[in-house]
Amino acid sequence: MxxxxxxxxxxxxxxxxxxxxxxxxxxxxxxxxxxxxxxxxxxxxxxxxxxxxxxxxxxxxxxxxxxxxxxxxxxxxxxxxxxxxxxxxxxxxxxxxxxxxxxxxxxxxxxxxxxxxxxxxKSTLLPNFAAIRASLPKIGKIRRYFASYCQYSSRYDAFRKGTVLNAFNPAFSNGALMDLGVYCLYPAIVLFGKPRSVKAGGMLLSSGADGEGSMLLEYDGMEGVIQYSKISDSSLPSEIQGEDGTIVIDRISQPQRVEIRYRDGRIEDASVGQDDETMKYEIEEFIRLVKRGRRESETNSHANSLAAMEAVDAARRQIGLRYPADDR
Structure with missing residues (x-):
């Protein structure tokens, strides 16, 4: 145990x-x-x-x-x-x-x-993320990764009334990018590696935290497009677009349905079954690597975590988002 x-x-x-x-x-x-x-x-x-x-x-x-x-x-x-x-x-x-x-x-x-x-x-360790990765060769040369996670926060209601809760307090290194945007960014890093460049835009709230934003990730021959928000909703799915088809993902933060739509009109359900308690997969991965005497996961690797945070830092610099932790 x-x-x-x-x-x-x-x-x-x-x-x-x-x-x-x-x-x-x-x-x-x-x-x-x-x-x-x-x-x-x-x-x-x-x-x-x-x-x-x-x-x-x-x-x-x-x-x-x-x-x-x-x-x-x-x-x-x-x-x-x-x-x-x-x-x-x-x-x-x-x-x-x-x-x-x-x-x-x-x-x-x-x-x-x-x-x-x-x-x-957790998202990159789910069975349906493995299904996404396994499906990439089916859609030909990848040209675009698009991920969206926009979910209006109930804590924004308090913010609009003048109360700044932790979710919108930069003292805790919080905000839309850190809470939701990373769910869009991390899968791109795992699937396609560290981007050559990052371009970002976003909106800062009066507290100094960000409410929403977007990122453009540049890769050789393809691009990643990311949008995220805690002050508005979106029902858009995420996609990975290839020359021969598109992988449609219902929720990038917790994929439940993965569908391949080919250019010839065929539609393939690539989803696999997974437990409703989706955090179990990250726990299994962690216990497995410790038992094997390893310090890091192959998927949620140290290099991937560092690359993701370097991209977050680049985005924050461009939108003027700073945390007190940056001065430590």
């Missing part, structure tokens, strides 16, 4: 635990929170034996083999490095950090300690 500690006590950790309990080898052993009350309440809800309010103590306790980090984006690097230095394996929510400099420090800590580090980008 792999004994997990939890850092962060929000809804995403509830989802993680539900999924983890479907995975062989997963054991929930400890929870960390800044306050004893929060830690105890979360532990009682999920039947966790050990609680900690000191992260260093949890990492050195011997009660855990690995941590799942779901703290605010601005704290990912700090929390991950503290655990890695104690020999604890780290599965860290997306985005892996606030910027590429932080990612580089995390990768260095992983290398020095020999402990595994993986970005919990």
């Amino acid at each position: 792999m004994k997990f500690g939890i850092i962060g006590t929000n809804w995403i950790t509830d989802s993680f635990i539900r999924a983890g309990r479907k995975v062989d080898g997963f054991e929930l052993a400890a929870v960390y929170s800044r306050t004893e009350r929060t830690a105890s309440e979360f532990a009682a809800k999920h039947g966790v034996r050990h609680t900690f309010t000191d992260l260093e103590r949890m990492a050195a306790s011997g009660e855990i083999d690995a941590v799942y980090i779901a703290s605010p984006n601005s704290l990912h690097a700090e929390h991950a490095i503290a655990c890695l230095r104690k020999g604890v394996h780290v599965l860290c929510e997306k985005p892996l950090a606030s910027n590429a400099a932080e990612v580089a420090r995390m990768l260095e800590a992983s290398e020095q300690s020999g402990s595994a580090l993986m970005e919990a980008m």
Whole structure:
């Protein structure tokens, strides 16, 4: 069994635990929170034996083999490095950090300690993403990758009334690009590699966080077009366009239906079955690589995570989006 500690006590950790309990080898052993009350309440809800309010103590306790980090984006690097230095394996929510400099420090800590580090980008580890990748040769030479994730945030209602919640607070390295845009960007990196160049546009809110934006990724012979928003909705699917056909993806963040539409009019359903608890696949991948003595996933690799964050940094520079973490 792999004994997990939890850092962060929000809804995403509830989802993680539900999924983890479907995975062989997963054991929930400890929870960390800044306050004893929060830690105890979360532990009682999920039947966790050990609680900690000191992260260093949890990492050195011997009660855990690995941590799942779901703290605010601005704290990912700090929390991950503290655990890695104690020999604890780290599965860290997306985005892996606030910027590429932080990612580089995390990768260095992983290398020095020999402990595994993986970005919990679930979409690229789903069976239907594997189906997308396997379908690429069927559509001929790839010419365009288009990904859209525009979902109006309920927290924007509070923002419009004058209350800035964490989702739109740059102090936590939050906003549309970090929350939704990375879901569009990361698959492009996994499928096609690091782009030659990035061009970006976006809209900053009065808080300094971004509400929406777009990116143009330049590759040899093809381009990637990305749009994302937390202040408007879109029902557009995503596509990978080739010279002989197009792969249509219902939701780039969590593909459920994958369809190949050929130029001759044929339509092929390329979807495969996958569990409704989609986070189970990232947990399985993480446990598998640790058991094999590896520090990184082949899909959500260190190089892919760094390339994605370098593209995010390039986009942020172009739209004038800065975080306090950039000055650390």
